[in-house]
Amino acid sequence: MMNWSGLLRKEFRVTRTLLLGVVTFDLLVMIGFFLGSARWEVPYLTAIIGGLLTALHVFFLPLYLLISLNTEGRNLNLWLHNPQSGARLLGAKIMNGLLALLISIGLVSGLALLAYNLETSVLELPIENVWLFGFYFLTVIVTGSFYMGTWLTFYWTLYQVLKTYIGRWAVLLVLILIGFISWLGSWFDGTRISEVLIDWGYVQLPSPLNAEVSQQEFDLTVSTFPFPIGNVVFDLITIVLIFLLTCWLLDRKVEV
Amino acid sequence: MITFENVSKRYLTKQALSDVNVSIPEGKIIGLVGSNGSGKSTFMKMIAGLVSPSEGKVMIDQESVSRRTANKVAFLSELDAYYSFFSVKETIHFFATQFQDFDIEKAHDIIDFMDIDVNQKVKHLSKGNRGRLKIALTLAREVPIILMDEPLSGLDPMVRDSIVKGLLSYIDLEKQTVIITTHEVTEIEPLLETVIAIRNGKVLALEDVETIRERDRMRIVEWLKKLYQEEA
Numbered sequence: 224m225m226n227w228s229g230l231l232r233k234e235f236r237v238t239r240t241l242l243l244g245v246v247t248f249d250l251l252v253m254i255g256f257f258l259g260s261a262r263w264e265v266p267y268l269t270a271i272i273g274g275l276l277t278a279l280h281v282f283f284l285p286l287y288l289l290i291s292l293n294t295e296g297r298n299l300n301l302w303l304h305n306p307q308s309g310a311r312l313l314g315a316k317i318m319n320g321l322l323a324l325l326i327s328i329g330l331v332s333g334l335a336l337l338a339y340n341l342e343t344s345v346l347e348l349p350i351e352n353v354w355l356f357g358f359y360f361l362t363v364i365v366t367g368s369f370y371m372g373t374w375l376t377f378y379w380t381l382y383q384v385l386k387t388y389i390g391r392w393a394v395l396l397v398l399i400l401i402g403f404i405s406w407l408g409s410w411f412d413g414t415r416i417s418e419v420l421i422d423w424g425y426v427q428l429p430s431p432l433n434a435e436v437s438q439q440e441f442d443l444t445v446s447t448f449p450f451p452i453g454n455v456v457f458d459l460i461t462i463v464l465i466f467l468l469t470c471w472l473l474d475r476k477v478e479v
Numbered sequence: 480m481i482t483f484e485n486v487s488k489r490y491l492t493k494q495a496l497s498d499v500n501v502s503i504p505e506g507k508i509i510g511l512v513g514s515n516g517s518g519k520s521t522f523m524k525m526i527a528g529l530v531s532p533s534e535g536k537v538m539i540d541q542e543s544v545s546r547r548t549a550n551k552v553a554f555l556s557e558l559d560a561y562y563s564f565f566s567v568k569e570t571i572h573f574f575a576t577q578f579q580d581f582d583i584e585k586a587h588d589i590i591d592f593m594d595i596d597v598n599q600k601v602k603h604l605s606k607g608n609r610g611r612l613k614i615a616l617t618l619a620r621e622v623p624i625i626l627m628d629e630p631l632s633g634l635d636p637m638v639r640d641s642i643v644k645g646l647l648s649y650i651d652l653e654k655q656t657v658i659i660t661t662h663e664v665t666e667i668e669p670l671l672e673t674v675i676a677i678r679n680g681k682v683l684a685l686e687d688v689e690t691i692r693e694r695d696r697m698r699i700v701e702w703l704k705k706l707y708q709e710e711a
Binding site for chain 2: 225226228229230232233236237239298300301303304305306307308309387388389390473474475476477478479
């Protein structure tokens with residue numbers, strides 16, 4: 224337990240300045256737009272900027288991990304001469320990055336929500352339940368960031384393995400591999416196997432939007448939307464496998 | 480015991496080690512000597528599990544080494560690698576959390592002996608003091624194998640002398656084997672019991688220092704030169 228908390232504390236110190244910088248940026252942007260919105264008279268300006276900034280957090284974890292991993296990459300022997308498993312070394316980074324992501328996204332979305340509630344505009348947005356909307360939005364951004372972060376960790380580790388053998392060509396090879404895996408993913412999405420693996424277990428989730436479908440004969444208010452559990456299970460299995468493969472590469476194949 | 484069985488290591492353009500077969504005796508201070516680029520660092524990193532052989536096996540007590548062999552091996556790298564944001568005290572604490580065998584009290588003893596301020600940030604230490612900190616962090620571990628790759632590099636002669644003298648008091652040769660590489664062979668010669676000569680990735684000889692002195696009537700550097708000439 225002590226080694227895990229020691230790793231977490233070290234990870235926090237590795238990226239502490241980065242987190243402080245991001246939080247300061249968040250505050251400056253949100254407060255700046257809040258003060259400016261009174262002059263510019265654009266409805267919901269601060270909330271919209273907050274929403275955009277929140278959406279940009281999808282890139283937070285991959286960038287955060289890239290900076291953290293590159294810091295270790297400069298002194299690989301210091302990081303890797305450690306009896307802890309690769310899962311712990313990487314897990315501590317991901318855990319710390321997630322915590323930083325939650326701090327930053329929590330701050331921005333909290334301020335955006337506050338600005339939305341303070342808004343006196345007569346313009347009505349088609350959001351029925353702002354809390355539910357926020358919850359879905361944040362879930363998509365945080366899980367998306369986690370997904371991308373895990374893939375980035377895999378590509379970074381693969382780069383470290385290849386670098387030993389092919390030097391600077393490793394960057395090119397990893398970029399080609401990223402392109403190929405992205406293409407493979409797109410191709411797979413359209414196949415019958417993908418449909419079988421992903422397109423199942425639909426549940427109806429409550430919709431936060433106030434969407435009305437009007438026909439000549441009747442009005443219909445859409446209060447739910449279908450959501451495939453199969454998709455979540457498939458993504459979860461993929462990401463666990465990618466993480467395990469990354470840990471194996473780090474433990475067995477990365478050299479200093 | 481550390482054993483290399485038919486070990487070779489190839490990089491893209493370089494053969495770092497070539498068919499190395501050697502068994503390293505326990506409980507001794509062993510010098511690994513050779514010219515620049517002879518494969519000393521690769522040899523050490525292989526024992527630490529930080530480099531894998533392209534062919535053959537490196538084993539410690541009959542078990543193949545891997546990165547996680549770090550629980551049996553303390554490795555001092557030749558590189559000036561440290562977490563700059565930590566103070567000396569925080570660095571010691573971090574190492575203590577990562578290595579179960581780390582003796583905090585011993586680390587502080589060595590730091591005192593080396594005359595380093597524990598409250599100073601590592602990035603503010605002089606290169607010499609960072610070198611001393613690395614030595615303290617390595618010797619504070621109660622592990623069977625201690626590897627020190629160029630531990631004296633960057634240290635001034637006065638400091639080197641005091642460290643060489645201090646080394647013996649922080650090593651338990653009943654339980655520990657120490658392998659040291661250094662270009663300052665003459666300075667550590669009084670410490671060494673065994674020496675391994677390496678050239679172009681090949682182990683030329685493993686010999687007791689006593690034998691070199693009595694049989695060959697040579698010092699280590701002269702013995703190494705002779706081996707290199709014979710090999711050329």
